[in-house]
Amino acid sequence: MTQYAKITRDGLWDNNPGLVQLLGLCPLLAVTGTVVNGLGLGIATTLTLITSNVTVSLIRNVVPNEIRLPVFVLIIASFVTIIEMMLKAFYYDLYLALGIFIPLIVTNCSIIGRAEAFASKQPMDKAFMDGLMMGIGFTIALATLGGMRELLGYGTLFSQAELMFGQAWMTITVFDNYHSFLLAVLPPGAFFGLGLLIAFKNALKKS
């Protein structure tokens, strides 16, 4: 297996940050009420992962070992702040839906985890690939959990998709006259949903 293929497989499946490393649970559980929220935070996290991984890789020979962590934190915090401003400037409605969770990306351990465990030891192209794939893997976990909760909770999929993709995207109403299932939408639903997803993934691995 080539190294790129391994990085891809690691990020999307074998070492998925949401389902295997279980890093970044705070945003994972908090925002996944709907598919669109999950996708939005996933994309913002992916951007942060890519930019922070590439930068950390570029400076890996300049930064002495004893101050590497403060420097990583500085880099990540700067990029998250910039991404938040960009979102506020160009996707204001999405910002209103996700706004309070964007600063949470800073606390997402998977970002500093990837910087420390991977990007600080690898050349730029691999660090970029790792950031992209870990980000996509995290986004898939967020969107799947969001989809499960939205479907069970409200009986719809892609509600408020117009916030992100413009008017062309429509909400799919899966069940008409659905009486909402509150538990799925509340925080416990996030834990149950994540537990089921992890169990499902483990079952696939065994068989």
Add this chain to the structure above:
Amino acid sequence: MWQILKTASILTIFAILGGGLVAFSYQSTIEQIKINEREALLRTLTALVPKNTYDNDLFTDTKEIESELGVDNNLTIHLARKAGQPVAAILIPTAPDGYNGRINMLVAVNYAGILLGVRVTSHQETPGLGDKIDLRKSNWIRGFKGYSLLNPTDNGWKVKRDGGIFDQFTGATITPRAVVKTVHKTLSFYWKFRDKIFEPK
């Protein structure tokens, strides 16, 4: 010794670079962000007060009056006028007693004191139950249009469970109760201070 100094200066350089990048993005996005915030508020304001009824700038024609209804005891009011004559006021009160914290609202009344509409701008009420006060979830909030301080009378300004005329939702009484109470208080405030609200600056 030199090692420490070298390390410290590297850290300083990164701090300056990071700070510089953030400052640069702030400079380049702040205008657009202000425009977005203004548009978002204007969209709601114009949804409440019909566009052809006023000719001033709703966004900048504001007044602040000290009142416990507002955030930090400061109630912001947007004014609609036509040819200088008062047309309507949009008050921005907050209900302190939601099920889960404050509920921020917009309450629009025409000059005669009749409600043009109420909107909830931000809240943290329970998803699926209390969040029906949000227009994106249900039409309940539209039900205030046309009522005034005297219609219904004081006893009617309650949810049905408390003997009033406004619907509560199944499973959530506290949220609509807080909203109804604040709308009622806001109307009383409007009557009491109407002259002061429309006083020219």
